[in-house]
Amino acid sequence: MRIVIAGGHGQIALRLEQLLAARGDEVAGIIRKAEQGDDLREAGAEPLLLDLESASVEEVAEHLQGADAAVFAAGAGSGSGAARKDTVDKGAAVLFADAAVRAGVRRFVVVSSMGADPKHEGDEVFDVYLRAKGEADEYVRGLDALEWTILRPGMLTNDAGTGLVRLEAHTGRGPIPRDDVAAALAELLDTPATAGLTLELISGSAPVSVAVKSVAGN
Secondary structure (H helix, E strand, O other), X not given: OEEEEEOOOOHHHHHHHHHHHHOOOEEEEXXXXXHHHHHHHHHOOEEEEOOOXXXXXXXXXXXXXXXXXXEEXXXXXXXXXXXXXXXXXXXXXXXXXXXXXXXXOOEEEEEOOXXXXXXXXXXXXXXXXHHHHXXXXXXXXXXXXXXXXXXXXXXXXXXXXXXXXXXXXXXXXXXXXXXXXXXXXXXXXXXXXXXXXXXXXXXXXXEHHHHHHHHOOO
C-alpha cells in the first residue's frame, strides 16, 4: 500500500512510518519544515513539504494522488494557543479529508482524542482542542466518499509498547503508549472492515491484531 500521513513528524506518525516501512508499505509524511525530512527518511518514509494551514485542497490532493490510504495525525501541539487548535486540529483535518475525496483516496484514518466532542463546553485551551477535534471528527463522518475510521487514544505516554490494548467504542479513560497507538493504526489500515467506526484505545489485555479483528465489522 501507499500511505500518506499528515503530521508526518509527529511522535505517533514517526513510529507508524517505521512500522509501515518495515512491513513493506510505501509511506510518505507531510511536514512543514524541510529540516524534519531526515527524521522521516530515517523512519523509512518519503518527506512531502507542505503547510496544511495555508495549502489549498488542490495542493494537498496532488500529494495524495495514487495513495491507497491517508492518515491524519497532525496536531497543533501542547504548547500552542486556542487559535491553532482551530486551524490545525480542525481546519487541517477538514482540508486533508476534502483532499482525500478529491484525490479518490477512500481509506481514511484519523488520530483523534478521547473526549473529543463538537459540543464540549469551556474556554480553556484544552476545551477548545476537544471541541476542534470533535468538529473535525464529525465532518469526516459526514463524508460518504471516505471509508473512515476514527481512533481516540487515551492519555499518551512514551513508555515502551506492550502490544496489549483495549479497543472499543467506549473504553473509559486510561493511558496508552504511543508505540501501541502506532501499532493499532497500522492494523486498522490493514482492516477496512473497521470503516465507519469511532474507537477508543487504552492499554489492556488483548493483542493489537486480536483487538482490531474483534471490532471489525461491528
